[in-house]
Amino acid sequence: MTGTSAIGSSGLRLGLMRGDGIGQDIVPATREIVDGAMSSVHAQPVEWVELPLGFEAIDSHGTPIPDETLTALEQLPGWILGPHDSASYPSEFRGQLTPGGVIRKKFELFANIRPAAVLSGVKATVPDMDLVIVRENTEGLYADRNMAVGSGEFMPTPDLALAVGVFTRAACERIARTAFALATRRRNHVTIVHKANVLTLTTGLFRDACRTVAADFPHVVVDDEHVDAMAALLVRRGGDFDVVVTENMFGDILSDLAGELAGSLGTAPSINVSDTRVMAQAAHGAAPDIAGKNRANPTAMFLSSAMMLDWLADVRREPVLSAAASRIRNAVNATISSGIATADLGGLASTSEFAEVVYAHTLRR
Known part of the structure; x- marks a missing residue:
């Protein structure tokens, strides 16, 4: 999946933390979907800042939530956080605040906004x-x-x-x-x-x-x-x-x-917000039983990113971001309505197959 850049909005830098489990699959797919939606509305490409969190951060920094990740987030208006599997972390980290909890507390993300709406084609x-x-x-x-x-x-x-x-x-x-x-x-x-x-x-x-x-x-x-x-x-x-x-x-x-x-927790998005920052974080967990199997439903993460763009559109007064958010929602709906869905929704599509179709829909005029 590759998008074409265009002009429109001012530059937007966003953080990206893949997290654990299925986060390794659904977060990179979400990045591509956002890029596709932004290009389709003639917005400048997002500048993504990838940051370590979770097991990969334990391996590279000795902690699931490094100081350098928190410092980098201070410079960003929004970020995508993949799920974390803190219950499986080494014993010395299990009694600590989860990575998501540390971020929520540090940045006073006082509102967790969680829609529950039935998508067309979902039982x-x-x-x-x-x-x-x-x-x-x-x-x-x-x-x-x-x-x-x-x-x-x-x-x-x-x-x-x-x-x-x-x-x-x-x-x-x-x-x-x-x-x-x-x-x-x-x-x-x-x-x-x-x-x-x-x-x-x-x-x-x-x-x-x-x-x-x-x-x-x-x-x-x-x-x-x-x-x-x-x-x-x-x-x-x-x-x-x-x-x-x-x-x-x-x-x-x-x-x-x-x-x-x-319909499914796999379709349940959410954002965590303060007055100045937004974090997109799907309502579901890391699902370690299907991690790395290309079976996870990325819908909730896609829709969470759309919520993030809508929030940023209001704060930054940039309607083009809201237009990109609409592109993502419409693309998800069009994909599922056409009968293409992951296993939790009764479909046969893999994570990557589902994401490819959603991406194609974001580019359609």
Whole structure:
């Protein structure tokens, strides 16, 4: 796959971290898809900055997330992060924050935005699902994301394990504003997910902070659900929801459920954002059982890159980037609609075969 360069937007430098497992296949394919989409809309080619992360970084630098990678990311507005298989790292690294966690924390990527929408040609449990889960990404009930130092988990004795959940009004209101702003560009409906009937002070604060922000968006319909009820409702009538805002752990669980209900986690994209930076990261993991077998579905990574370009288009005020993002989405839809898909979607295409067809579609006028 090779693209032709053209002119249009200002130069764009993006980071590229392949990560572990299937990341070695789907991230290089994503780079080619982005290059094809950019050339098709007459944008200058992306200048890619490849950076070590994961097992390859352990081999070359003795750590899964080298300082030189973090330093390089400071100079970039966005980057693609492949999945990491931190559970398989050498024992001295398993108790540490994952590479993705280190990056999220360092760059205060406070919003994890995870759409779940059914693609044409994909068999889905909830055929009319088209929602976005906006997940607070810096605190909440996930202990690895709510401390400046340490993980938030500790064991006073070998038989007693404790974890600290952290909720601040500032972080709750910040993620709520992200969700409500997104809803105004969609169907003007936000659902707040919490567990305030049991976690009254913590998730109650989250719910109430979101309600406070709602007052600034009078045209947005607002409701709220307990997280356990929400899981059932996604199965029963997932098509009724638009934007769902919730805390860290709830958002992780619900977005995986929503992605599968919409067809497959292999099609579930996401971005992690601050006010100034964006990281494209598919919702799925490294799938070490199929790593290196040319069987992985790259759709989620392709669509995550499109989300990244859309975000950069808004921040940089460069519509050409949004046009490239549309090219990627349309190319993925055209490919799957034509019956070409990977095994998880019931198809026969390999990773490279699927990517070749998507790439060809990005170039079509």
